Amino acid sequence: xxxxxxxxxxxxxxxxxxxxxxxxxxxxxxxxxxxxxxxxxxxxxxxxxxxxxxxxxxxxxxxxxxxxxxxxxxxxxxxxxxxxxxxxxxxxxxxxxxxxxxxxxxxxxxxxxxxxxxxxxxxxxxxxxxxxxxxxxxxxxxxxxxxxxxxxxxxxxxxxxxxxxxxxxxxxxxxxxxxxxxxxxxxxxxxxxxxxxxxxxxxxxxxxxxxxxxxxxxxxxxxxxxxxxxxxxxxxxxxxxxxxxxxxxxxxxxxxxxxxxxxxxxxxxxxxxxxxxxxxxxxxxxxxxxxxxxxxxxxxxxxxxxxxxxxxxxxxxxxxxxxxxxxxxxxxxxxxxxxxxxxxxxxxxxxxxxxxxxxxxxxxxxxxxxxxxxxxxxxxxxxxxxxxxxxxxxxxxxxxxxxxxxxxxxxxxxxxxxxxxxxxxxxxxxxxxxxxxxxxxxxxxxxxxxxxxxxxxxxxxxxxxxxxxxxxxxxxxxxxxxxxxxxxxxxxxxxxxxxxxxxxxxxxxxxxxxxxxxxxxxxxxxxxxxxxxxxxxxxxxxxxxxxxxxxxxxxxxxxxxxxxxxxxxxxxxxxxxxxxxxxxxxxxxxxxxxxxxxxxxxxxxxxxxxxxxxxxxxxxx
Amino acid sequence: xxxxxxxxxxxxxxxxxxxxxxxxxxxxxxxxxxxxxxxxxxxxxxxxxxxxxxxxxxxxxxxxxxxxxxxxxxxxxxxxxxxxxxxxxxxxxxxxxxxxxxxxxxxxxxxxxxxxxxxxxxxxxxxxxxxxxxxxxxxxxxxxxxxxxxxxxxxxxxxxxxxxxxxxx
Numbered sequence: 009x010x011x012x013x014x015x016x017x018x019x020x021x022x023x024x025x026x027x028x029x030x031x032x033x034x035x036x037x038x039x040x041x042x043x044x045x046x047x048x049x050x051x052x053x054x055x056x057x058x059x060x061x062x063x064x065x066x067x068x069x070x071x072x073x074x075x076x077x078x079x080x081x082x083x084x085x086x087x088x089x090x091x092x093x094x095x096x097x098x099x100x101x102x103x104x105x106x107x108x109x110x111x112x113x114x115x116x117x118x119x120x121x122x123x124x125x126x127x128x129x130x131x132x133x134x135x136x137x138x139x140x141x142x143x144x145x146x147x148x149x150x151x152x153x154x155x156x157x158x159x160x161x162x163x164x165x166x167x168x169x170x171x172x173x174x175x176x177x178x179x180x181x182x183x184x185x186x187x188x189x190x191x192x193x194x195x196x197x198x199x200x201x202x203x204x205x206x207x208x209x210x211x212x213x214x215x216x217x218x219x220x221x222x223x224x225x226x227x228x229x230x231x232x233x234x235x236x237x238x239x240x241x242x243x244x245x246x247x248x249x250x251x252x253x254x255x256x257x258x259x260x261x262x263x264x265x266x267x268x269x270x271x272x273x274x275x276x277x278x279x280x281x282x283x284x285x286x287x288x289x290x291x292x293x294x295x296x297x298x299x300x301x302x303x304x305x306x307x308x309x310x311x312x313x314x315x316x317x318x319x320x321x322x323x324x325x326x327x328x329x330x331x332x333x334x335x336x337x338x339x340x341x342x343x344x345x346x347x348x349x350x351x352x353x354x355x356x357x358x359x360x361x362x363x364x365x366x367x368x369x370x371x372x373x374x375x376x377x378x379x380x381x382x383x384x385x386x387x388x389x390x391x392x393x394x395x396x397x398x399x400x401x402x403x404x405x406x407x408x409x410x411x412x413x414x415x416x417x418x419x420x421x422x423x424x425x426x427x428x429x430x431x432x433x434x435x436x437x438x439x440x441x442x443x444x445x446x447x448x449x450x451x452x453x454x455x456x457x458x459x460x461x462x463x464x465x466x467x468x469x470x471x472x473x474x475x476x477x478x479x480x481x482x483x484x485x486x487x488x489x490x491x492x493x494x495x496x497x498x499x500x501x502x503x504x505x506x507x508x509x510x511x512x513x514x515x516x517x518x519x520x521x522x523x524x525x526x527x528x529x530x531x532x533x534x535x536x537x538x539x540x541x542x543x544x545x546x547x548x549x550x551x552x553x554x555x556x557x558x559x560x561x562x563x564x565x566x567x568x569x570x571x572x573x574x575x576x577x578x579x580x581x582x583x584x585x586x587x588x589x590x591x592x593x594x595x596x597x598x599x600x601x602x603x604x605x606x607x608x609x610x611x612x613x614x615x616x617x618x619x620x621x622x623x624x625x626x627x628x629x
Numbered sequence: 630x631x632x633x634x635x636x637x638x639x640x641x642x643x644x645x646x647x648x649x650x651x652x653x654x655x656x657x658x659x660x661x662x663x664x665x666x667x668x669x670x671x672x673x674x675x676x677x678x679x680x681x682x683x684x685x686x687x688x689x690x691x692x693x694x695x696x697x698x699x700x701x702x703x704x705x706x707x708x709x710x711x712x713x714x715x716x717x718x719x720x721x722x723x724x725x726x727x728x729x730x731x732x733x734x735x736x737x738x739x740x741x742x743x744x745x746x747x748x749x750x751x752x753x754x755x756x757x758x759x760x761x762x763x764x765x766x767x768x769x770x771x772x773x774x775x776x777x778x779x780x781x782x783x784x785x786x787x788x789x790x791x792x793x794x795x796x797x798x
Binding site (some may be wrong): 012013014015016017018021022024025028107108109110340342343344345347349354355356357358359360361362365366368 | 644648649652675678679680681682702703706709710713714715717718720721723724727728729730731733734738739740741
């Protein structure tokens, strides 16, 4: 008899299962919509970094559509405003791919698009209530790469204008204790001088060693020879005299060389003392910077004035690019087989399939169509189309493309053409954003907002073209803009500042802006130039220059006064040590020459045949 | 109160053959090991609900295995990731499974799910064989020992037992 290993069926279990399934079905048709809506809200909020709210969600299974009404996407920077508000989003999906766990959305229609609308309540996410910080908030920090460039843009030079009103009075400014370069240079000179001059004395002592005794002996010997009668003279006397002459000539030359060397060294020290102008200038510049005094070496202020805004926009765009890269699986090839994988902290999710095979999620087409509604000023007249948005384009084999044409009447923005291409189909991440705006209003655009100064465009229209390319970790972006019919708005509590800036800016009616951001993330270079920036820099430099000349000479004088004791110490050291050694050397040289002269006289006397009595030979001093 | 007590006592008493206890242990083990929200989890859950497996032993097995399965998550990930990404020779099979109907709902392309599922289904036949052998061999002595305990004797000699027997009929 065959043994049974199965436990058999429990009738009550079947009933319980049927009951559970019935409850699940009821829930599917009643509570599921709210459940899905809240899941979408939570996930989208995490991605956005601020609340995303859905008015209501309807799933129409038999019509294969999902409709979302009244969607509000809050701005993470201004939580009381909506980044976007959409009246209705309708998704049409396919049923059969669900059998294979593929979500294929045929089309998404967006209607009633508005931007920057006021919210009833704050849209900020309360991260303290969250068990974990949403990844999006961490992702947003990836935009920090631009901070390096922002740091290089330096201070806003318009801040310096404040000084024109208060004058460049340094008396009330805190002097810095930082070491001066001049002082450091003088310390080095002092150390070198001390070492150099200390060597002089032993050198001279060595040179004059036994020279005194020899001098005395030779002098006596020469006098003996010179004064002795002819008949008693030694026949070797002329040779001895010549030898003495030669010796003392050599000594004289040696001592003169030594004197010359010492003179050169002391001259060099004195020259170093005089050549302090370069470090002095550097000290002046450093002190000026530390005292927060402006530089007059301004060539173009475009990067300083407009750079922050431009880089902020780059970083926002980069955030979304980065997000798409993080959310989409990374393509790898193992043994020639392309797989793409999400590498999570504690798991890996792998997707299989060659190019052209269907990934788990596809949005085939997203269309935006909305008209400007005069009753709702923030509404956007937009039409756009997005194709092949997928979680895994590397498997679908198509790059994701988005084309948008929009007019925003409230912002006086006309004909915005935007093309976004996301290509993660190859081995590299590649995204490109290309676009142009035919016209946008500059009214109310703030260039700089400082404590005592507000500078912006009172009027003006602009047009722009841009091309931004991300290839893996490299950015190549250019933004060109033209501004016309410019009128500037300058507000300051100091009338002097207003008049200076108005004088500089009144002639600027038209300008072109060229900016570029290039390079790998670690070494980004940002350039921006415009005629407006150049004219501003020129005018500002001119205004600041004449006041700064006086300030510089004051600073120079202060620095020199502070290092005067060091300078005097060096001079004293040189003077003291050189005067001693120089006198000794000069005396020795003179005595060497005297002895040499005596030798010449004695030689002459020996060779003289005259019977006349000879002049007495000089005695030793 | 008495009814609830009798219900649990009946649960303990019913489907208590060695085979049913073994199935209960295996179901409990599988339900603890398999990640939730996967097709295989729901299939096993359904089978457990409709089968005449011993319920208390399943609960006991589930409670013992659950902390173990949490502790072994990293191990499961390594097994799953190795199978999913290292051997190109099985990629074509995995690709076929990935695009097949129903199968993707097993979430086999998730390293932890694959590792845990394979480990669970690999161990369960061995667990069944060992448990069945042990329970068969020791069943009578365990029952004898249980009946000989002070609690059992108190219970068997109590009036409550008479009421329970009557209510069971």
